[in-house]
Amino acid sequence: PLQYPIVGSVQFFATLGSVVALGIAALCSAGGFNWRNAFWIGAGVALVGTYARSALRETPEFANAKLRLKRIFEERGKNPQNLEDNPIKKNKNKEEGNNKEGIKGKKE
Numbered sequence: 001p002l003q004y005p006i007v008g009s010v011q012f013f014a015t016l017g018s019v020v021a022l023g024i025a026a027l028c029s030a031g032g033f034n035w036r037n038a039f040w041i042g043a044g045v046a047l048v049g050t051y052a053r054s055a056l057r058e059t060p061e062f063a064n065a066k067l068r069l070k071r072i073f074e075e076r077g078k079n080p081q082n083l084e085d086n087p088i089k090k091n092k093n094k095e096e097g098n099n100k101e102g103i104k105g106k107k108e
Contacts, residue, residue, distance in 0.1 A: 027033070061068075073079065
């Protein structure tokens with residue numbers, strides 16, 4: 001069956017990852033690579049990621065997802081107001097409001 005090659009590939013890539021990690025560790029320890037340098041590299045990656053998140057715009061398809069969902073509801077003869085009246089959505093919105101206040105769903 002299809003599961004056998006998939007399981008085999010997981011094992012292969014796990015072993016490959018271990019070997020690559022050991023190789024990088026050996027290079028770092030042999031070259032006198034200080035552990036603090038890894039944190040500086042991580043900080044650089046974080047800065048690039050922060051810039052990308054703030055500078056890049058969402059695609060129009062993603063930004064208009066709610067509009068597309070309403071159109072789908074209308075095409076299928078469903079009431080789009082059901083989106084707003086959905087108890088799951090109401091509960092999620094309430095939880096998001098609590099998270100903004102720093103409460104995070106605590107009940108006292």
